[in-house]
Amino acid sequence: MVKHTVLVTGASSGIGMELARLFAKEGHSLVLLARGRRALDALAHELQTQHNVSTQVLEADLCDRLAPIKIAQELSGRNLHVDVLVNNAGFGLLGPHAELDTQRQLDMLQVNIVALVHLTRLLLPGMLARNTGGVLNVASTAAFQAGPNMAIYYATKAFVLSYTEALHEEVGKTQLHVSCLCPGPTHTGFVAAAGMEGVGLFKLGAQTAQDVAHVGFTAFQNNRTIAISGFKNTALAILGKFSPRYVTRKIAQALNR
Ligand SMILES: NC(=O)c1ccc[n+]([C@@H]2O[C@H](COP(=O)([O-])OP(=O)(O)OC[C@H]3O[C@@H](n4cnc5c(N)ncnc54)[C@H](OP(=O)(O)O)[C@@H]3O)[C@@H](O)[C@H]2O)c1
Known part of the structure; x- marks a missing residue:
């Protein structure tokens, strides 16, 4: 199997950390990126000692528009x-658009959309020239409907899903893989960062980061365009497809409380 160099953004915790572990287990070299230097260093040490793979750390704040x-x-x-x-x-950030901090919401657009697009645009030509590798983007089941009380977050993930689907087709005749992982509620640092403790959505049950990462990793290996993690999330996404948009957004609103 071809050994790749894999750059994982947000590798300091949660789903990103588990994805990095899965790529390392397969013998790929890793570049681990986030702001949290200490967590990245610890993960780099773990991957080097357990899997004997080259692992580099890149400390960066993706809120900075020059970061990519x-x-x-x-x-x-x-x-x-x-x-x-x-x-x-x-x-993500929980709360009404008019009440949430303006800069934090702009930061969310920067990290969830602009940095993702910019990094892809900078690195994709090299992948195409070598005709190997690809892009695995992490969206969310939030991508499938509007999300009152998390308006920006849901919209960013709808962007990521649409963008990834389009890219998948654009590179269709090459050896590149392009996949979009859409997790549902997952036990990670996301909940606290978004201020979502006690929110209805998470009371319905959440998956582990390991399980979610495994779904994304397998989908990428098989060049599947969209991978929704878990049976319940998949069923809800399919149900949502056949429901009027005003129904799905009302349900999302009820769950984002
Ligand atoms: N958990 C869920 O329920 C859920 C559901 C659907 C989708 N997702 C998506 O899954 C992805 C991973 O999230 P997670 O659940 O694993 O949450 P997490 O544990 O909070 O991880 C988020 C990662 O993103 C990094 N990050 C955040 N802001 C950053 C910045 N400004 N610059 C660089 N890195 C930054 C964090 O690193 P530092 O803080 O060290 O910078 C961390 O490594 C996200 O895109 C999230 O939207 C999560």
């Missing part, structure tokens, strides 16, 4: 050619 350019420069300075980009970093 600095990351690309840093990668070429280290002579690293990224074959697989895992755009996993992201966060």
Whole structure:
């Protein structure tokens, strides 16, 4: 099997950390990116000792609109050619649009959308030139309907899903894989970061980051366009497809309380 260099954003915790572990287990080299240096260093040590793979750490804040350019420069300075980009970093915010902090909401657009697109645009040409690797984007089941009380977050994930589907088709005649992982509620640092403790959506049950990452990893290996994690989330997404939009957004509103 071809050994790739895999850049995972948001590798310091949750789903990103588990995805990094799965790629390392298969013998791929890792570049671990997030703000949390200590967690990245600990993971790098773990992956090197357990799987004997080359692992590098890249500390970056994706709220910074210049971050993708600095990351690309840093990668070429280290002579690293990224074959697989895992755009996993992201966060949500619970609350009405008019009440949430303006800058944090703009930061969310930057991290969840702009940085993801910019990194992809910078790294995709190299993948196409080498005709190997690809992009695994992490969206959410939030992508499938509007989300009152989390309006921006749901909209960012709808963007990621649409963008990824389109990219999948654009590279269709190459060896590249492009997949979108759509997790439902998952036990990670996301809940606290979004202020979602005690919210109805999570009371319905949440998956582990390991299980979710496994779904995304397998989907990427098989070049599946969209992978929804878990039977319940898949069933709800299919049900939502056949329901009027005003119904699905009302349900989302009720669950985001
Ligand atoms: N958990 C869920 O219920 C759920 C459901 C659907 C989709 N998702 C999606 O899954 C992805 C991973 O989230 P998670 O659940 O694993 O949550 P998490 O444990 O909070 O992980 C989020 C990761 O993103 C990184 N990150 C956040 N802001 C960043 C920034 N400004 N610059 C660089 N890195 C940043 C964090 O690292 P640092 O803080 O160290 O920078 C962390 O590694 C996200 O895109 C999320 O939207 C999660």
